[in-house]
Amino acid sequence: MEKKIKYFESSGEQNTDELIRLIKSRKEELGIKNIVVASVSGKTALKIADEIPDMNIVNVTHHAGFKEKGKMEIDSEIKKTLEKRGIPTYTSSHALSGVGRGISNKFGGVTPVEVMAETLRMISQGFKVCVEISIMAVDGGFIPTEQEIIAVGGNARGVDTALVITPAHMNSIFDLRIHEIIAMPRP
Template sequence: MEKSITYFENPGAENTDAVIELVRERLEGSNIKYVAVASSTGASALKLNEALKDLDVTIVNCSHHVGFREPNKAQISAETKTELEEKGIVTFIGSHALSGVGKSISKKFGGVTPVEIIAAVYRTFSQGIKVCAEISIMLADAGLVPVGEEIIAIGGTGSGLDTAAVLTPANMTNVFDMKFHEIIAMPRP
């Protein structure tokens, strides 16, 4: 089997359109039925939906937990969440699988937790690879993407999309059962 990987010189939102096109190309003729996307505001999820609307795939959006940037506030507006739902896209809002309470402990008491080490290892590839792993765990735990079935996960660095991978999600309780099968695109570290 021969596959190609697209590498971007820089991370960030400037790669969003290219990542979406590469994901579309990978989906065409495949048996992949789920696409997980990290879109804190929903803007990238809306762009992705527009590009994939004629394909038979389920798009699931993952946003930051309420309070990520500001207490009691979600980054995705109620209007955008409703717009996504009207297009058949569920948005999950929840705690990060690879930081969560552990990050709070580290901030308060110092040191690092094992989960933060796992996140750091994923970041040695790119922030987007870490995001792909993290959202697949979160969405699997919520029952929104299947465990044991290949999906495409899409993430980024800061804002927008710059990374996409084919992976098999795992639940948090079996996190080491997650398998990355292909990297479609990512920024060079």
Template sequence: MEKTITYFDDVGKANTEEVMKLSAERAAELGIKYVVLASTSGETALVAAEAFKGQDVKIIAITHQYGLKEPGKWEVDEDKLAKLNELGVVMTTQSHMFSGVERAIQKRIGGASRADVISDTLRAVFGKGFKVALECVMMAADSGHIPVSLDTEIIAIGGTRQGADVSVVVRPAHSFDFFGMQVREIIAMPRAKEEPK
């Protein structure tokens, strides 16, 4: 099989509409029924809902956990959430797969966790959006929103800072089976990477 990969010159929000268009085309070609994406406020999920309109695809939007920016608060815009509910988009939240309790231990006693090593490696080698897309797959799987089996393929979409700049075809896995996850295809990604801090 020969397929084209789209490479963007830069990371971030400017790539969102093209990522969604390419993802919708590939989902139709492969008969993919599930799309998982990162959407902090709901804005990226709305762009996805428009791009996939008319396709038999379930969109699962993953957002930050409660309290990430401010204790007890959720970053999702309530008006956007209402619109997404009308459109049948599932919006869910979970702790980040590569942090959670490990981050608390790191803050308290220092050092780096094995999950941090995986996260930082994905971010450095493939870019933040790539890492985010794979993290969202596990979050959707652990929430029960996508099927997980050896013959299931989904599309996962992630981004750097805001919007979407990565799309991949993935065989999903639960977080406890991280190494069972497989990236089957890269649909789009930026050539540039966000420089480490």
């Protein structure tokens, strides 16, 4: 089997529009119905909803308190607009840091889950994010475990990495499968 991977010259939100075009054609080729996107503000989720309206979209955000104690980061107007279009926004503890980050923040060192996250970041920030939000969305009950989905993540803002994944729950993480890389940054 031969497949195309788009390598972006640099990481970042400037790749968002092209990535969405690539996702659109790959989901048609594979007949994939579910897409999970990491969109902190909701902006990227809305872009995907505009460009690919025939997919079940799940938007995953940072957990409350990621930036500031008790605060949610998503734009509440965008969240409402997404809801009206049937797109859920899911906010929960991050699967690939979780309580581990609280432990290393307090005592120093590193926890196994943080090593996993950093290993995935060797490929790209977005690669780690795709794996993480797939676990979160499946644990939240938004997507099935036995079907291939498209996961989309990036570097802080916008998106630059998309993967075809069969997700798994947090308690069976090593059952998760990464089937295809649609696009990722090259550096």
